[in-house]
Every structure is written in structure tokens, then in C-alpha cells.
Amino acid sequence: MENSYTDLNTYLRGIFGCRVQKITIDAGLGCPNRDGTLSRAGCIYCNQLGSGTGAHALKKSISCQVQEGRTALFRRYKAKKFIAYFQSYTNTYAPAERLKQLYDEALESSDMAGLFVGTRPDCVDDEKLDLIAGYQDRHLVWVEYGLQSAHDQTLSLINRGHDFAAFARAVDASRKRKINVCAHVILGLPGESKAQMMQTADILSGMNINGVKIHLLYVVKNTTLHHWYQQGKYTCLTHDQYVDLVCSFLSRLRKDIVIQRLTGDPHPSELIAPAWAKNKTETLNRIRSNLEKNNLYQGIYTDLK
Numbered sequence: 001m002e003n004s005y006t007d008l009n010t011y012l013r014g015i016f017g018c019r020v021q022k023i024t025i026d027a028g029l030g031c032p033n034r035d036g037t038l039s040r041a042g043c044i045y046c047n048q049l050g051s052g053t054g055a056h057a058l059k060k061s062i063s064c065q066v067q068e069g070r071t072a073l074f075r076r077y078k079a080k081k082f083i084a085y086f087q088s089y090t091n092t093y094a095p096a097e098r099l100k101q102l103y104d105e106a107l108e109s110s111d112m113a114g115l116f117v118g119t120r121p122d123c124v125d126d127e128k129l130d131l132i133a134g135y136q137d138r139h140l141v142w143v144e145y146g147l148q149s150a151h152d153q154t155l156s157l158i159n160r161g162h163d164f165a166a167f168a169r170a171v172d173a174s175r176k177r178k179i180n181v182c183a184h185v186i187l188g189l190p191g192e193s194k195a196q197m198m199q200t201a202d203i204l205s206g207m208n209i210n211g212v213k214i215h216l217l218y219v220v221k222n223t224t225l226h227h228w229y230q231q232g233k234y235t236c237l238t239h240d241q242y243v244d245l246v247c248s249f250l251s252r253l254r255k256d257i258v259i260q261r262l263t264g265d266p267h268p269s270e271l272i273a274p275a276w277a278k279n280k281t282e283t284l285n286r287i288r289s290n291l292e293k294n295n296l297y298q299g300i301y302t303d304l305k
Helices: 009-018 064-077 094-106 125-135 150-158 164-176 192-205 224-230 239-251 280-291
Strands: 020-023 081-086 112-119 140-148 182-187 211-214 259-261 271-273
Touching: 009 020, 009 259, 020 064, 020 112, 064 081, 064 094, 081 094, 094 112, 112 125, 125 140, 125 164, 140 164, 140 211, 140 271, 164 182, 182 192, 182 239, 192 239, 211 239, 224 271, 239 280
Parallel strands: 020 081, 081 112, 112 140, 140 182, 182 211, 211 259
Antiparallel strands: none
16 A cells, blocks of 8 residues: 555655655753653653763764764765754753754754754743744754653653643644644553553644654663563563554544654664564564555544544
8 A cells, every 4th residue: 555654754755855864963961850850760761861872972063963974874865955853862951042052053054954853842931942943944843742642640650750731732832833743652651551542643633733753662771661571560562562553543643644753763782672673674564564454544534533
């Protein structure tokens, strides 16, 4: 089946007419859920790298990271334009003046077509959103908010440090400035049923968002989830379960929502379980095969309403 979901590469090619790739940037910014502002434990699945590359710890400047990323992505994909993707930790967790310095440095080159900022919904305010919106004149701008689940009970259990209402406020404030919003969700969170995960899909589909990233909950070393896994308090999804959940989730999202991710990319040296999470290509192939086999596509259930 062709175009069973709206993928990011197709979306970007439609805007720029060429191959566009994200350059992942580690700005060395922290997180209120680790520095004691909210907590020192962090979310149960997050370790000290904060889902980042570790480039900042290696003393690599933003410009250096951009240049290295540009070289590698041109070599691999022949990409002609690039997006500065601030990924590690919380990339609005600094004064606006500091953020402007970081964003400006990342966007210095003429082939930098976009700015994508990953952050928490409780770490934006009018000043920071105005700053981000100001880049829209010359760049494609997205803010990616870590939501993980629309259920407050789950957010509390995973020590997220904010509720769903914080996400809803951040979405509204961003969209008022015409900033594109991507919501991050995790499938397989402790205690969540398939029905609850599908409720998250339905809620997101009804909101004024532009994109979704779907992640697998996997266990990495030195996290609270690692301890729970060792103690038998958490069981990972099977490969088949995850594929089924992703396909069902996609089926409930509006067709215009850009799907930026369908699974995660664990660091192989840190992954504890499940082992199948290392094979991203197989997971993506199985998702596409399952969609085709069951005549499913993004938005099929919203079409039927």
C-alpha cells in the first residue's frame, strides 16, 4: 500500500523539493526533572545522556556538530538542505538570550532550512515562544513537546513532572504563533492498556497539532525502569504487540498529522531490553506490512466517524 501514513521525508520534500535531513544537536542544556527543580530522579526511562548524543560532553560546539552532521548526511543521503534539531534534554531550559545564541549558531549556513526544538511543555513561556516564532520568516520551525501519554495517572507514575493540561497550554500558545507542534508519545508505558493508548491517539487527533513521534518504551541501563525490570515489575512489549499498537495508533490519527517517528533508536551499548528494539529496519518493515495486510492507513478510523 502506498502512502499508508504521512511520513516526515515526504512532507519535507514537498516543501523544499529535495532531500532534507535533520542534524541532531546537543546543546548541553539541562532538565528541571533532574536538577532538583522538579526532581532529581528524572523520568523512569531516562538516563544521564537524556536521549542525546553526548556531543556537548565531548566539548563539541554547535557549529562543529552542524558541520559534522552535514558531512555525514550528505555522504549517506546526498541531502541538500538540513534542519537543526535540538534534541538532548530540554532545549528551552535556559534564558531566551542564551537560546538565541544557540539557535543562531546552528542556523548560520544558508543550507540550514529549519529549526526543530525538542522540549518539555512546562518549559516554554511567551518570551521563548516569541523567540522561536521569530525564525519562521526564513526557516521551517517546529517545537516538539514530550507528552508520552494523555493520562495524568501515567504521567505521575513515570515521574514526568507535568500533567496533560501543561501540554495542552503549550500547544495552544505555540499554535497561536503558528509554530508547528509535534507531540511525542510512548507506547508500552507501565500500567497502560491498549484502550488507554488509543485514547491518547484520539485526544491528539482532536487537537491542533501538526505531528506525532511514536516511541517504544525500552529499558536502558541505570534508570528507574531498569530497576523495575530487574525486579520483575515491568515487562516489555513483544515485537508483535508493538507493531499492532503502532498500526492501531496510526489508524486513529488525522491524515494531515506528520508522522515523524514510528519507533526509537536505543544506544546498543545501553539497551537492556527488548533485544528486538535494536533492529529498527525490521520493525518499520513489519509495521508497513501489517498496515497493508489489514488494509489500514493513517486516519482510517477518523474517516469512518
